[in-house]
Amino acid sequence: MTNYEEMSPAKVRELIREQTITGPTAGMSKGFAQANLVILKKEHAYDFLLFCQRNPKSCPLLDVTEVGSFKPNKIATNANILTDVPKYRIYKDGVFTEEVLDASDYWDEDMVCFLIGCSFTFETPLLAADIPIRHIEEKCNVPMYKTSIACEKAGVFEGPMVVSMRPMTYENAIRAVQITTPLPAVHGAPIHIGDPSQIGIQDIDKPDFGDSVTIKDGEIPVFWPCGVTPQAVAMQSKPSIMITHAPGCMFIGDIKDTTLSIF
Numbered sequence: 001m002t003n004y005e006e007m008s009p010a011k012v013r014e015l016i017r018e019q020t021i022t023g024p025t026a027g028m029s030k031g032f033a034q035a036n037l038v039i040l041k042k043e044h045a046y047d048f049l050l051f052c053q054r055n056p057k058s059c060p061l062l063d064v065t066e067v068g069s070f071k072p073n074k075i076a077t078n079a080n081i082l083t084d085v086p087k088y089r090i091y092k093d094g095v096f097t098e099e100v101l102d103a104s105d106y107w108d109e110d111m112v113c114f115l116i117g118c119s120f121t122f123e124t125p126l127l128a129a130d131i132p133i134r135h136i137e138e139k140c141n142v143p144m145y146k147t148s149i150a151c152e153k154a155g156v157f158e159g160p161m162v163v164s165m166r167p168m169t170y171e172n173a174i175r176a177v178q179i180t181t182p183l184p185a186v187h188g189a190p191i192h193i194g195d196p197s198q199i200g201i202q203d204i205d206k207p208d209f210g211d212s213v214t215i216k217d218g219e220i221p222v223f224w225p226c227g228v229t230p231q232a233v234a235m236q237s238k239p240s241i242m243i244t245h246a247p248g249c250m251f252i253g254d255i256k257d258t259t260l261s262i263f
Contacts, residue, residue: 004021004027004028004029005027005028005029005030006030007028007029008029009029009032009076009252009253009254010077010078010254012025012028012029012252013076013079013084013251013252016083016084016085016086017080017083017084019101019102021086022086022087022101022249023086023087023141023248023249024086024135024140024141024142024248024249025086025120025248025249025250025252026120026123026133026135026136026141026142026248027120027123027133027136028252029252030124030127031124031256031257031258032121032252032253032254032255032256032257033062033075033117033118033121033185033186033252033253033255033256033257033259033260034118034120034121034250034251034252034253035062035063035072035075035115035116035117035118035227035250035251035252035253036115036116036117036118036227036228036230036244036245036250036251037081037085037088037113037114037115037116037243037244037245037250037251038113038114038116038230038242038243038244039081039103039107039111039112039113039114039242039243039244040111040112040114040239040241040242040243041108041110041111041112041239041240041241042067042110042111042112043110044155044156044157044239044240045067045112046155047154047155047156047157048114048154048155048157048230049061049064049114050154050155051151051152051153051154051155051157051230051233052114052116053154054151054152054153054154055151055152055154055161055229056184057161057184057187057188057191057225058151058161058162058187058225058226058227058229059114059116059227059229059230060116060117060184060185060186060187060188061114061115061116061117062074062075062115062116062117062185062253062255063075063113063114063115063253064112064113064114064115065081065112065113066112067109067110067111067112068109068110068111069113070082070107070111070113072113072115072251072253074115075115075253075254075255076251076253076254076255077254079251079253079254081103081113081115081251082102082103082104082107083102083103083104084251085103085245085246085249085250085251086101086245086246086249086250087099087100087101087245087246087249088100088101088102088103088243088244088245088246088249089231089243089244089245089246089247090103090106090241090242090243091231091234091235091239091241091242091243091244092240092241093238093239093240094234094235094236094237094238094239095235096231096235099246103243106241106243111243115251115253116227116230117185117186117187117227117260118186118187118227118250119142119164119186119187119224119226119227120142120250121183121186121257121260122179122180122183122186122187122257123136124257125179125183125257126176126179126180129175129179131168131172131175131176131179132168132172133166134166134167134213134214134215135166135210135211135213138211138213138214140210140211140213141209141210141211141247141248142164142165142166142210142211142213142248143164143165143204143207143209143210143211143212143213144162144163144164144165144207144208144209144210144226144228144247145162145163145165145196145201145204145207145208145209145223146160146161146162146200146208146232147160147161147162147163147199147200147201147223148160148199148200149161149191149199149200151229151233156237156239157230157233157237157239158233158236158237159229159232159233159234159235159236159237160200160229160232160233160236161191161225161226161229161232162208162209162225162226162228162229162231162232163191163192163199163223163224163225163226164210164223164224164226164228165196165204165207165213165221165222165223165224166221166222166224167213167214167215167216167219167220167221167222168219168220168222169218169219169220170218170220173190173193173220173222176190176222177189177190177193180224182261182262183257183260183261183262184262185260186257186260187224187225187226187227188224188225189224190222190223190224191223191224191225192223193220193221193222193223194220194221196221196223199223204221208232209228209231209247209248210247210248228244228247230242230244231244231247
């Protein structure tokens with residue numbers, strides 16, 4: 001069995017580029033930051049940059065490329081955003097049209113790439129604190145849900161916050177808050193703990209993105225803001241084209257997760 005946990009980010013990106021890895025990246029290159037992806041045309045880039053600034057819990061920016069560049073030089077060396085994500089989603093006029101393993105055919109020279117912090121990054125310190133991560137245990141994707149929490153509008157962009165969920169005991173939930181609060185660059189503290197209906201989630205067993213996971217007796221759901229939020233926003237705001245990562249299939253950068261802590 002391949003041990004992706006201990007591989008360098010550069011090696012994992014190489015396997016992704018070769019399309020050996022085409023699925024979720026949770027647990028890979030342990031200790032390095034992972035990122036969500038949004039690619040937009042220049043005409044929408046300022047509005048989206050403003051959207052990220054107004055919604056930093058959902059969309060904490062790690063890097064923004066120059067117009068026409070697909071090299072995320074701030075967070076990785078010798079990387080290509082168009083080939084180094086395991087799977088991409090293409091949204092046209094707000095409609096999800098297809099998933100692809102290489103986004104090069106959709107690239108235009110007037111596009112800008114946004115790399116957004118990902119909660120997979122803080123799973124390393126959670127695991128180090130002996131807090132189990134259920135989707136890693138069950139070898140599936142993290143469950144993600146659209147909520148009734150509205151993002152703050154910016155230009156053409158508006159829509160609901162998406163959250164990721166990890167079931168935990170009460171004690172571990174408290175520890176998870178303590179561990180993730182100093183990491184706002186990868187979503188920080190949970191946005192909600194407990195009853196999912198309070199944030200508009202009617203069926204915890206039916207996530208909008210990702211996979212359902214087991215919630216054991218004595219556990220409660222813990223919800224973090226999620227970098228899939230822009231995909232829900234795209235469906236509502238309908239930019240002409242938005243290229244994103246497929247949920248759970250992240251870009252893995254070269255920066256250590258420890259460098260993102262504010263403490």
